[in-house]
Amino acid sequence: MKRKRTVKEILERRKMKAFNHEGEVLIGKVVGVHGLKGELKVKSESDIFERQLEAVDSLTLYRGTRKEEVTVESVKPYKDIYLIKFKEINDRSQAEETIGGELWIDENERVELEEGEFYYEELLGLKVFTEDGRELGVIKNILEQPASHILEVEKSDGKTVLIPFIEQFVKEIDLKNGKVTVSLIEGMES
Template sequence: MELVVARIGRAHGIKGEVSVEVRTDEPELRLAPGAVLMTEPASAGPLTIEAGRVHSGRLLLRFAGVKDRNAAEALRNTLLIAEVDPSELPEEDDEYYDHQLLDLDVVLADGTEVGRITEISHLPSQDLFIVERADGSEVMIPFVEEIVTEIDLENQRAVIDPPPGLIDDRAEIASARDAEASAPEAEASSARDTTEGED
């Protein structure tokens, strides 16, 4: 099974190094020197990692055969792809590969269906589940333990405890609109009552 593990960013310096946006929880395994990675587009690879280091909080990689800034810049936005055994599991119990999470049903603790995970977005601060709802709309669920309370691979579902507004924002907007609409009516009714009372 193919797993996207990074996206190549800007060239760094003049000796062929590139910054990478890491998309794996195991960079020390997937992006280690000697690793051979496929690429998207395929014409850019395969690429063999020659060296890696962290600089100012970013991972920098150098690939075999990429010797200068021009060659490094030509790789910008290329996806790095590792071949992973589908039966292989992460070392930590609370870690998951993307392919394990895609297509899981997302439900609330009481069993209410929210939708299905169609994509996982790896941001610098946290990962996000992109969840498609029954009506075709999408909602983003931060993959943090305070919100995603359980990953049940056996039953193919992710249980969430969302804070107010995360998945029911449209309902809140609608109720707020209703409240605003009823407010003038209430004021008008109050005014009528006052006038009638004066008679």
């Protein structure tokens, strides 16, 4: 008879990663399927998602303990996501097996960024300061919204401040010194 796992054991097992993504960059997540011919709905993890897909021959699709090289056949923007057809996925049932999967590229295949463009992971962990030099907190996440991305900044007291990632609020990004300067309006911090 099989021994039942404790809740603690189950949670520990879920934390374990099946793959080491060192040297790789996450660029998208499979969130659904579209149609009957194997198109995937993919949420971008990059502002330059389409440019990035054009620059690579193949991507690595990870789901659970599965790892598969996939080749892009077509990409179409669709609402706030992308519809992607991979050569290796040809019907809806194959596509459904990839839901929850992640698309990764090799770090050295990243496209060159233009002025004012950043990879999300470069911003995570940066310290955020107000224009008068007061430390506000650390960037913990970047939320994608239709109007603009939003920086989720965790203050030292554990509270969160949400700052729209637009020029009006984000004044300077200094990757070299690991800091972001922001301008806040009344009520933003409360």
